[in-house]
Amino acid sequence: MLTYIIRRILMLIPVLFGVSVFIFIIMRIVPGDLAMTILGNNATPESLRQLREDFGLNLPLYVQYFNWMGGVLTGDFGQSMRTGQEVLPDILNRFKLTFELTLLSAFISWIIAIPLGIIAAVKRNTNADFGVRLISLLGVSVPNFALAIIIILVLSLAFSYSPPIEYVGFFENPLQNLEIMIIPAIVLGSSMAGAVMRMTRSSILEILRQDFIRTIRAKGARERIVIFNHALRNAMIPILTIIGLQVGTLLGGTVIIEQIFSLPGLGQLVLTAINQRDFIVVQGAVLFIAFVFVLINLLVDVLYSYLDPRIKYK
Helix, strand or coil, X not given: CHHHHHHHHHHHHHHHHHHHHHHHHHHHHCCCCHHXXXXXXXXXXXXXXXXXHHCCXXXXXXXXXXXXXXXXXXXXXXXXXXXXCEHHHHHHHHHHHHHHHHHHHHHHHHHHHHHHHHXXXXXXXXXXXXXXXXXXXHHHHCCHHHHHHHHHHHXXXXXXXXXXXXXXXXXXXXXXXXXXXXXXXXXXXXXXXHHHHHHHHHHHHHHHCCHHHHHHHHCCCCHXXXXXXXXXXXXXXXXXXXXXHHHHHHHHHCHHHHHHCCCCCHHHHHHHHHHCCCHHHHHHHHHHHHHHHHHXXXXXXXXXXXXXXXXXXX
């Protein structure tokens, strides 16, 4: 197992290298003069030249890339071209909110999707199954930003609700933090739940057709034991796969929800940096998200061996 983990960690190097090259090139081919965009109407030939020198924009592209990556390898993601603040501390500070929102959304998704998926599989082709499949189809089909707007509209009209303007950290005031985070988490969790629900249903149906399930039932095991102790555990690998992909995607895909609910997370940081052409922040944030994403995939792969003893890593 340790050898496998080390080998997977080493495989992260070419993946992250590819991501870094891709985002670096993309940010450089965006139309427009970055120095002119920053200085605006105050731009003069001298100020433009000075700004390009300060940020190394006058250097060849390959020199700019290696200078940036040299800093990244030492933990220096550079400084924001707009605020002058260090990029990495800002990313880590914003990531705490995004990570909390992701975990809360994932938890809501699991407590909704897995029980309903089990019910749909056990009561196949009944009204309960059709109802669960309809709910899952709605969850997959309705965009989360549309669901967020609908929820805000309904709550505002029925209960005079309005999204909180100022964010409060969990350790500052847990109850107020939960009040702020619960609606965005429900929106994201509902979107996640549709896919997990469908995967849970199909996976358990496949396991229930296996011969070992018939043997367990023939031995007189109660249906609850058959479903939860045997069928669900063996069906968890595909469910865990889609959960891992969703969690990784959420870490970089909460930008719209963060914008709607005015949450100062990592997604909002990236969106603001893109609008301001602050490519140093965008490069650092995208590379950080990619790093976390591949780590989550590694964790999911390791969990496979604990769910299924037949899976052995060498």
